[in-house]
Amino acid sequence: MQSFQTLKLLVIDDAPTFLFTIKSMLVKLGFLEVNVLTAKSAKLALDLASNKQFDVIICDFNFGTGMNGKQLFEEFKHLKLLTDESVFVLVTGDNSAATVRPIIELKPDEYLLKPFNAITLKQRLSMAIRRRHKLAGLYAAERLLDAEQGLQLCDEMAPFHPEYYFVIERFRGVFLTILQRHEQAKSVYQSTLAKKDLDWAKVGLANSLANLGQITEAEKIINQLLIASPNDTQVKTEAAYIKLKDSDIPAAISHLELASQIVPGNSERELIIVNLCLSVEDYAQALARYRLYLEINKDTYRNNDYSKLSLIRVILYQARFATNKAALLEEAKHHLRSVIGTENEAITHEIELIKAHISMELGFYRSAISLLKNLHNKECFQHFYATYHYAWLLNIMSVENEFNQAISWCSQNLGYESNQIIFASKVSMLEGLKSHNEDKKSWLKEQYLMVKNGDLDKVTLLETYLAINETAPLLKTVCLNIIKSLTYVWPRRYGVVQVKEIIQRCDNVVRQLYVEDELLTINYQEYYQSALDKCKGRVD
Helix, strand or coil: CCCHCCCCCEECCCCHHHHHHHHEEEEHCCCCCHEEEEEHHHHHHHHHHCCCCCEEEECCCCCCCCCHHHHHHHHHHHHCCCCCEEEEEEECCCCHHHHHHHHHHHHHCEEEEEECHHHHHHHHHHHHHHHHHHHHHHHHHHHHCCCCCCCCHHHHHHHHCHHHHHHHHHHHHHHHCCCCHHHHHHHHHHHHHCCCHHHHHHHHHHHHHHHHCHHHHHHHHHHHHHHHCCHHHHHHHHHHHHHHHHHCCHHHHHHHHHHHHHCCCCCHHHHHHHHHHHCCCCCCHHHHHHHHHHHHCCCCCCCCCHHHHHHHHHHHHHHHCCCHHHHHHHHHHHHHHHHHCCHHHHHHHHHHHHHHHHHHCCHHHHHHHHHHHHHHHHHCCCCCCHHHHHHHHEEECHHHHHHHHHHHHHEEECCCCCHHHHHHHHHHHHHHHHHHHHHHHHHHHHHHHHHHHHCHHHHHHHHHHHHHHCCCCCHHHHHHHHHCCCCCCCCCCCCHHHHHHHHHHHHHEEEEEEEHHHHHHHHHHHHHEEEEHHHCCCCC
């Protein structure tokens, strides 16, 4: 291990008194005063770390305003300001569960409760520095998601570092899981538990069992942990993952929401909840959780153009079914204006997709289809959420051939996630969309067979067309048949205002999706006028 004299430290706290005290303490422990820098704000800390490599960072959890220590830690990792030997220590003077739980969940190298003395500081720093130094290769393999290299290092290090046996076995289990070698991971966790009763090993064993399809056994372990540790968010997250493996999305959402109540402000967990709400078409809840996600991250690297585009997407998903549709569309357009003009071509394509969605919602179908065709020909979507949005739109518009292609692109863009429950939540989104599309097509097939058989009376036939239109509003043939039917029959339980709205909606589809010559050939204008004439003089 390096001598304290050679190490460079950064201490971050908004209290000048604490900065002075801990710097003095560190100098007495053997750190050189010239190597101990201090920062009173997150911004200053990031500026310093961008120009100088630090071996140890001691950071307060709560700065009062702006980023907290948790978010600053994430910022350091995102900006690659930490080496695999860097030690990050969180400090807090608040020992309440509301503060300590988020710190534990974040898993810094160490955390300290104020006040602490020089002996405690020396012990904790020494342990963390030694561990990071000895196991740096494993931390690097984990960061790079190089599981094969990680497993090789586990085998090489284990005989020489018996003091880190359980740490190395934990790494081994993670690497095996990344490689989807779940039977071997299961053996690692079972072997660990035979030596010591550790909750992380129980969680890992439950995860392996779930991935092996042994859901009942996995749930038994997790349920016991939920009883023993009801406030452990790692356990609740694993419970949610197991429910996802069992296709019980509402139960998974419930576990994650409980975890967020215990430890608010976890960005990844909020994103997972958003994804799962979208997968079950709970768009109102998805929008509420995404707004919370943005509020949590307003001062962080996550507050970027892509997050704004995702907000617009979720707003538009909700607008499709909301009573306040007009207000949501205006909000979507407001946010869109803030990202228009970017030189990033990938974002430009996503902007075009959003314009197509807004056009569809406003009834400009020809424009929407033109934009979508252009995007389809370019095959230009580079990440999952944009591709999913494209497939979602095609499903709504009943463009089936292109939808099937978009679903294939979604699968290709799933990519690999280091957090397996984020990956699982994306898979749930994709499977939910596919299932919705299959259900819709199956139902439409039944309706078409009823129409084709010719056994329906005229009123029932019209009402069947109306039901199809409600499910698939942009099928131009159905819209045309509705207009034709309304020239000689009136639907049951419909008033004049409703019928006029139907005529207007269907006429808009017909005039935009048929070419003018087709409409002239079938004398469409006469049908349209006749349908309107049927409404005259009729009393609701």
